[in-house]
Amino acid sequence: MGLREYVVRRIFQLVITYWAFITLLFVLFRAAPGDPTSMFVMDGMDEESRQEIIADLGLDQPLYLQYVDYMGQLLSGSFGVSFRYREPVWDVLVIKFWNTIFLMGAAVICAYVIGVLAGALLGWWRGKRAERVGIVAGLMARSSPEFWTSIIVLSVFAFWLGWLPSGGMRSIGAEMAPSFSARYLSTDFVYHLVLPVMAATIYYMATPLLLMRNTMLDVLKADFIEIKKAEGLSELTILYKHAARNSILPVVTMAAIVTGTAMGGSLVIETVFNWPGMGREMVEAINYNDYPMAMGAFFLMGSVVIIMNFVADLLYVYLDPRVEYK
Amino acid sequence: MSRETQGIDSMASDDGATERIRALAVRTWRTFVDVFEGDRMGQIGLALLLIFALMGMFGPWITPHDPTEINRDDDGSALRLEAPSTDHYFGTTNMGRDVFSQVIVGARASLIVGTIAALIAVTIGTNIGLISAYYGGWTEDVLMRITDIAYALPFLPFVIVLVFLLGPSIWSIIIVIALLLWRSTARVVRSQVLSHKERPYVESARAVGASDLRIMYLHILPNVLPLAFLYAAFSVAWAVIAEANVSFLGFGDPTMISWGQMLFEAYTADAIRFAWWWVVPPGVSIMLLVMAAFFIGRTLERVTNPELRHAE
Numbered sequence: 001m002g003l004r005e006y007v008v009r010r011i012f013q014l015v016i017t018y019w020a021f022i023t024l025l026f027v028l029f030r031a032a033p034g035d036p037t038s039m040f041v042m043d044g045m046d047e048e049s050r051q052e053i054i055a056d057l058g059l060d061q062p063l064y065l066q067y068v069d070y071m072g073q074l075l076s077g078s079f080g081v082s083f084r085y086r087e088p089v090w091d092v093l094v095i096k097f098w099n100t101i102f103l104m105g106a107a108v109i110c111a112y113v114i115g116v117l118a119g120a121l122l123g124w125w126r127g128k129r130a131e132r133v134g135i136v137a138g139l140m141a142r143s144s145p146e147f148w149t150s151i152i153v154l155s156v157f158a159f160w161l162g163w164l165p166s167g168g169m170r171s172i173g174a175e176m177a178p179s180f181s182a183r184y185l186s187t188d189f190v191y192h193l194v195l196p197v198m199a200a201t202i203y204y205m206a207t208p209l210l211l212m213r214n215t216m217l218d219v220l221k222a223d224f225i226e227i228k229k230a231e232g233l234s235e236l237t238i239l240y241k242h243a244a245r246n247s248i249l250p251v252v253t254m255a256a257i258v259t260g261t262a263m264g265g266s267l268v269i270e271t272v273f274n275w276p277g278m279g280r281e282m283v284e285a286i287n288y289n290d291y292p293m294a295m296g297a298f299f300l301m302g303s304v305v306i307i308m309n310f311v312a313d314l315l316y317v318y319l320d321p322r323v324e325y326k
Numbered sequence: 327m328s329r330e331t332q333g334i335d336s337m338a339s340d341d342g343a344t345e346r347i348r349a350l351a352v353r354t355w356r357t358f359v360d361v362f363e364g365d366r367m368g369q370i371g372l373a374l375l376l377i378f379a380l381m382g383m384f385g386p387w388i389t390p391h392d393p394t395e396i397n398r399d400d401d402g403s404a405l406r407l408e409a410p411s412t413d414h415y416f417g418t419t420n421m422g423r424d425v426f427s428q429v430i431v432g433a434r435a436s437l438i439v440g441t442i443a444a445l446i447a448v449t450i451g452t453n454i455g456l457i458s459a460y461y462g463g464w465t466e467d468v469l470m471r472i473t474d475i476a477y478a479l480p481f482l483p484f485v486i487v488l489v490f491l492l493g494p495s496i497w498s499i500i501i502v503i504a505l506l507l508w509r510s511t512a513r514v515v516r517s518q519v520l521s522h523k524e525r526p527y528v529e530s531a532r533a534v535g536a537s538d539l540r541i542m543y544l545h546i547l548p549n550v551l552p553l554a555f556l557y558a559a560f561s562v563a564w565a566v567i568a569e570a571n572v573s574f575l576g577f578g579d580p581t582m583i584s585w586g587q588m589l590f591e592a593y594t595a596d597a598i599r600f601a602w603w604w605v606v607p608p609g610v611s612i613m614l615l616v617m618a619a620f621f622i623g624r625t626l627e628r629v630t631n632p633e634l635r636h637a638e
Contacts, residue, residue, distance in 0.1 A: 013474065020475045028487060100572050128471035134417075139624075145567045147574045147589065147608040151598055159599050257477070264482030268571055272593070282483055283575055298487060301480040309477060 006317060014310050021302050026070050030063075079296035084288045089296040093278060097300055099169060100270070100277035102184055104262040106193065107200030111258070114201065115208030116251060117228045120244040122209070123216025124235070135210070142206035146265045150199040150272040157195055164195045167274035196273040200265060204258055208251050215247035222246075249320055256312035260305040355486035361629055371621025376592050378615050383570050389427035390415075393583055396422040410603050417603035419588075420595045428583050429607045435584035436615055439500050439569040444561035446504035451511025452547075452554045456514075459519035460542050470516070476509040482571055496579040511557040518550045552630045559623035563616045570612050585612045 061069070071079070079089035118134065125131040141149070158166035165171070170188050183189065219225070220243055228238045266279030274280070277296045285293035339566070381388075391397065397405045397418055398416045404422035408414060416425035458469035485502050493500035522528065523546070531541050572578055573586030585608035592604045 007370055012470070016471060017474050017478050020471075021478050024475075024479075028491065037546040140613065143563065143567075144609075144613045144621055145570045145574070145586075145616075147571065147586075148612060149592075151589070151593075151605060153611065155598065155602070155605075201625045260477070260480055261453055264571075266480050267486070267575060271575060279483075283486070287487060287576070294487065298480070298483050302478055305480050306478045308472070 003317065007314065010310065010313055014306065015221075017306055017309075018303075021306065022071070022074060022299075023067075024296055025299060025302075026067055029291055030066060030070065058189045067179040069142035074168045074299075078090055079299070080292035082285075082290055082293045084285070084290040084293065089292050091283070092293065093296050093300065096278045096281050096297075098184075099275065100266050100279055101304075102258075103193065103196055103270070103275060103277060104200065104266050107197045108204060108255075108258060109264050110197060110201040112208050112251075112255065116212050116244070116248065117240075118204035119209040119212025119241055119251075120216055121246070122213040123220060123247070124239050124243070126217060126220070131213075135213070138206045141202050142210070144203065146200060146203050146268045147272055150196070153195055153202070154272065157198075165192050166195075167272075168192060169276055188264045196269050196275055199272075200262065200269050203265065204262060207254060207261075208259055211254055212244075212247060212251050215250050216243060219243050219247045233261075249316065252319060253312050253316050256305070259308040263301040263304055266301075272325060329429070341376075360518050362625060365625050365628075366447060369467065370623030371618040371625070374614055374618035375622065378433050378437060378611075378618065379443055381430050382437040385431045385434055389424070389430050391424035391427045393424060393427040393431045395424070397424060398422065416607050417602055418602075419600070420597060425588075425604050425607060429585070429611055432583045432585045432588060432611070433615075435573075435579065435582045435587075436495060436566050436569060438496060439503065440562040440615070440619070441565040443500045443503040443507060443565040443568075444558050447498070447507035447561050447565070448511050448554055448558045450504070452515050452550070454508065454512040454535065455515025455552070456519050456542055456547065457516075459516040460523060460538070460546065466498070469512075472629035473512050476506055481506055481568065485523060485568060485572055485579055486575060489572060494577055494579055496582055499569055499572055501577065503565050506537060507561050507564060507568075508560045511554065511561065514553060515550050518553055519546055522546050522549055552626065555621055556626040556630050559626055563619035563623070566612065566616050566619070583612050 079093070081087065082089050082092055085092050121135045122131050122138075125134070143220065144152075154166055157164045169192050170186075171192075225238060225243055228242055233242075263279075266277055267280070267283050269275065270277045271283055272281035278300060282294055282297035282301075283292070285297065341428055362372065391414070397404055397414070405414070405418045405421055406422050408418040408422075410417045414424050414426060416429065417426070418424060452467050454473065458466040484506060485499075488502040488505070489498050492502065528541060528545060531545050536545070568584035569578070569584065570589075573584045574590045576590050576594075578587045578590070588608040589605065591599060592598055598605050
């Protein structure tokens with residue numbers, strides 16, 4: 001099977017996965033046991049407005065018509081109207097989506113850079129005391145759920161040292177900049193970004209760190225490393241230019257899974273740091289029974305994960321010419 | 327010789343079954359000792375796990391106070407947010423409840439979710455991996471597409487939505503976590519079975535007419551079991567973290583005290599700024615329990631991957 005055929009097949013799989021994901025969302029949110037109005041709509045509503053909402057959502061239609069309707073809506077980019085904000089879900093989510101992407105994107109990138117570099121070093125230090133300390137530290141980071149790391153980071157840098165703000169995305173009184181770039185390039189934004197990114201990085205870097213160290217062990221035994229040593233290259237050059245490069249493949253494929261974890265982690269980290277993103281919105285939407293909003297947030301998070309899985313698969317065949325397409 | 331051992335001996339002479347079970351137990355114990363001998367981290371993991379298991383089993387009987395009781399001063403006012411003292415080792419919460427007792431009782435929720443969810447997930451995952459790799463063809467296609475879809479779902483949002491729909495109880499948390507957790511086991515077991523499927527021992531079993539079920543579960547499965555155990559240890563760690571996250575976001579079982587829920591209460595009471603005695607014990611407990619699972623996992627990893635065994 002050639003590369004082109006592999007890519008076509010992978011795109012076909014992507015479509016199937018997406019369809020299954022969207023259908024699952026429908027099953028979860030629409031066909032859930034019980035009457036959705038009693039479960040999702042806020043209390044204190046009279047019968048008339050209840051019927052209105054049922055008609056509005058098309059819940060009086062047979063299930064298959066609802067499903068067709070729902071698919072059509074999604075394809076036209078509509079997620080419905082939020083119960084809580086009384087605004088289209090998309091309008092509320094589009095800003096929060098980018099807030100989350102900037103936060104978690106920065107965290108995943110930091111986690112990968114630090115994790116890969118430090119993991120390579122741990123492999124190099126095999127058998128030394130420093131390796132053991134590094135592994136225990138990595139396992140400790142991976143064993144602390146995001147909210148616990150967040151609380152520690154918050155206590156140290158915000159409450160104790162007072163260096164960084166304890167939450168939010170911009171200082172009190174600061175206006176939200178109208179343009180996209182002004183909003184995310186301001187120093188005030190970066191100032192508020194540091195702590196949540198740090199908390200997330202500590203948790204997410206453990207996976208690339210430990211994986212990188214494991215694959216390095218195999219590569220460092222290879223003959224070409226000995227040859228490079230004999231050539232008289234410096235340790236750092238051998239380590240990062242030759243050995244690390246050859247161990248990076250499994251770490252790259254892991255990126256999709258780390259992104260998935262990060263999407264979920266945004267729920268917790270954004271809650272702790274009062275970050276106005278998609279994750280916190282989702283938690284609040286569930287607490288307020290705002291199910292179009294919860295569904296929209298879930299849809300966007302799942303989309304990011306599905307697309308990252310796809311990109312990681314393509315990257316894998318691109319990076320490894322030996323791979324068999326199957 | 328005690329009467330009990332005499333009993334076993336006489337039974338063993340009746341049929342070989344007991345003898346075989348005993349031999350298996352001895353062999354399992356030897357493997358266990360072999361695996362953990364000389365591995366400090368694995369031993370620490372086992373010791374931590376044992377401590378938490380005892381806390382989980384006997385928690386309600388060894389706490390100095392009733393964890394839900396509102397402790398009061400001599401004049402009857404509630405002891406709110408008291409710093410640690412000899413009476414309350416870890417101080418009290420904003421409701422005047424004893425933190426130390428809550429931490430002990432909280433071990434149970436984590437352990438129940440961790441072990442049962444991991445067990446279900448690994449059982450499902452091992453079977454899916456085994457069946458899809460062994461049969462191949464469209465069976466494999468369908469099962470692996472389902473696995474892909476499971477990978478497409480963001481874990482925590484999925485768990486929270488489903489726990490919300492099913493109602494906040496420890497059983498719905500377990501089921502929902504297991505519903506996604508099997509995916510990693512399925513993938514690794516499948517790739518391992520793929521390499522075993524072509525080996526001579528499978529061919530010879532087939533040649534003497536062994537059935538598919540027999541080959542799968544009697545011949546191949548024992549060879550992938552170490553890997554399944556490894557993923558069981560990882561799954562325990564992930565399940566404990568997931569339960570803590572769900573509880574921290576306020577969707578935990580309201581009838582049970584858990585560490586995540588304690589931190590949720592401390593956070594919503596705005597006590598994390600100063601009440602370190604309320605925050606540190608549950609947080610450290612979660613970390614240590616998950617670390618125990620990862621330490622044990624690392625030890626098992628060296629069994630499944632002998633490459634890692636040297637020079638450690």
